[in-house]
Amino acid sequence: MASKRSLQCFMSRLCRGRRMFAAVPESSVASSSHKLINLEYEYSAHNYHPIPVVYSQAKGSSIWDPEGKRYLDFLSAYSAVNQGHCHPKIVKAIQEQVEKLTLSSRAFYNDKFPIFAERLTSMFGYDMVLPMNTGAEGVETALKLARKWGYKKKKIPKDEAIIISCCGCFHGRTLAVISMSCDNEATRDFGPLLPGHLKVDFGDAVALEKIFKEYGDRIAGFLFEPIQGEAGVIIPPDGYLKSVRELCWKYNILMIADEIQSGLARSGKLLACDWEEVRPDVVILGKALGGGVIPVSAVLADKDIMLCIQPGEHGSTFGGNPLASVVAVASLDAIREEKLAERSARLGEELRTQLIKVQNQYPDYIKEVRGRGLFNAVELNGKALFPVSAYDICLKLKERGILAKPTHDTIIRLTPPLSISLAELQEGSKALRDVLELDLPKMLKEKPHSVSSSSSHICDRCGRNLYGSVDKDL
Numbered sequence: 001m002a003s004k005r006s007l008q009c010f011m012s013r014l015c016r017g018r019r020m021f022a023a024v025p026e027s028s029v030a031s032s033s034h035k036l037i038n039l040e041y042e043y044s045a046h047n048y049h050p051i052p053v054v055y056s057q058a059k060g061s062s063i064w065d066p067e068g069k070r071y072l073d074f075l076s077a078y079s080a081v082n083q084g085h086c087h088p089k090i091v092k093a094i095q096e097q098v099e100k101l102t103l104s105s106r107a108f109y110n111d112k113f114p115i116f117a118e119r120l121t122s123m124f125g126y127d128m129v130l131p132m133n134t135g136a137e138g139v140e141t142a143l144k145l146a147r148k149w150g151y152k153k154k155k156i157p158k159d160e161a162i163i164i165s166c167c168g169c170f171h172g173r174t175l176a177v178i179s180m181s182c183d184n185e186a187t188r189d190f191g192p193l194l195p196g197h198l199k200v201d202f203g204d205a206v207a208l209e210k211i212f213k214e215y216g217d218r219i220a221g222f223l224f225e226p227i228q229g230e231a232g233v234i235i236p237p238d239g240y241l242k243s244v245r246e247l248c249w250k251y252n253i254l255m256i257a258d259e260i261q262s263g264l265a266r267s268g269k270l271l272a273c274d275w276e277e278v279r280p281d282v283v284i285l286g287k288a289l290g291g292g293v294i295p296v297s298a299v300l301a302d303k304d305i306m307l308c309i310q311p312g313e314h315g316s317t318f319g320g321n322p323l324a325s326v327v328a329v330a331s332l333d334a335i336r337e338e339k340l341a342e343r344s345a346r347l348g349e350e351l352r353t354q355l356i357k358v359q360n361q362y363p364d365y366i367k368e369v370r371g372r373g374l375f376n377a378v379e380l381n382g383k384a385l386f387p388v389s390a391y392d393i394c395l396k397l398k399e400r401g402i403l404a405k406p407t408h409d410t411i412i413r414l415t416p417p418l419s420i421s422l423a424e425l426q427e428g429s430k431a432l433r434d435v436l437e438l439d440l441p442k443m444l445k446e447k448p449h450s451v452s453s454s455s456s457h458i459c460d461r462c463g464r465n466l467y468g469s470v471d472k473d474l
């Protein structure tokens, strides 16, 4: 029976052409990791496509697998580990708290959430916070808050509120949130999506004003990432954030910045909006607010907006729990005390200098190196590399001890913990150079030129190819 099941499992993996979860040849990973990957494949939903490496222990920027091999983390759990893995101050905070009190629910008060609330609001200069857990919940909260404000304050007619979001955005995976997504994989067969959403091109203030003019009376909020992360670290043109601020004031629309990935020092400033010294009406934080230890998210706004939500209208059992509260305070302390924003800005410059050197050596393969602080991407030239993808390059980086994850077919995001050292950064760019110099020629020869569906990247919503995927009719 067991052998029949493993055979079925093996066959189903072989047969699934697209996005294989656990394409792990026995020889590519040592035995304990191999067993764990297969166990996960067997018993967990196949909703991710991980690089085949098993995290077993971590400290700062270093990861060890169960066999004791060390890697350098160049993803930071999608920027949730800005402070570095197992940061001693954050670990100590949770260890001390876990013995005392873990959960009150907000049916009652606890002695840690008020401290966190005061701390977070004063650090970011807002009147109030609404605490949640995951990033997607934070975004949901901001959407609900904007709608409430729209009806109560802006007097939008009942059920007619509109939220504007950007093409290429990523705000999470819940139904309301994917209703704004341009990624077909995130939306197909999950319909019907939530109504009340319109899209605009990211970085285009003229298009934004056009849509504000046309639908302004019904628009409650404009939700955007100041730097689009999942889309491939897309930085808006200079002046865009300022224009957004002006337009939102002009048309009485809430400016809602999703800083879940770009915030908390990742981009070299505390918030990415700080690059243009712009203060949004609503800020959403998550990821590194929990220091890579537990999920903590938060929505920040002033009283005239936040108090539109009344008791009983929104909440979460775990939001504002004492463990999350002490972890968040320690995470914020670490960012401030260790000057992580400044560090990110400085090291980011250095990393881009190194990566541009690699680009100059391989201009045919690297289209662009871009980023702010330690929020960076290397965009590959999909045509020159075809059939090798960014994922294949990441597999080779992994073999060379560097853990990075592609976003879309041709972009590698490089977002190490902000505590990374200069020498470790150099290891990362050297590994990329070595992959292009030593591994790629072999990969190009060996990988079969199978045709995969470029049409899946044509946005269902607008019919454009947003992610510049490779034209496979080569």
Ligand SMILES: Cc1ncc(COP(=O)(O)O)c(C=O)c1O
Pocket (backbone or CB within 6 Å): 078, 134, 135, 136, 137, 139, 170, 171, 172, 173, 225, 229, 230, 258, 259, 260, 261, 262, 286, 287
């Ligand atoms: C900008 C942005 N918003 C929201 C989310 C969703 O966060 P979570 O995965 O914690 O729900 C993400 C996650 O990558 C993100 O990058």
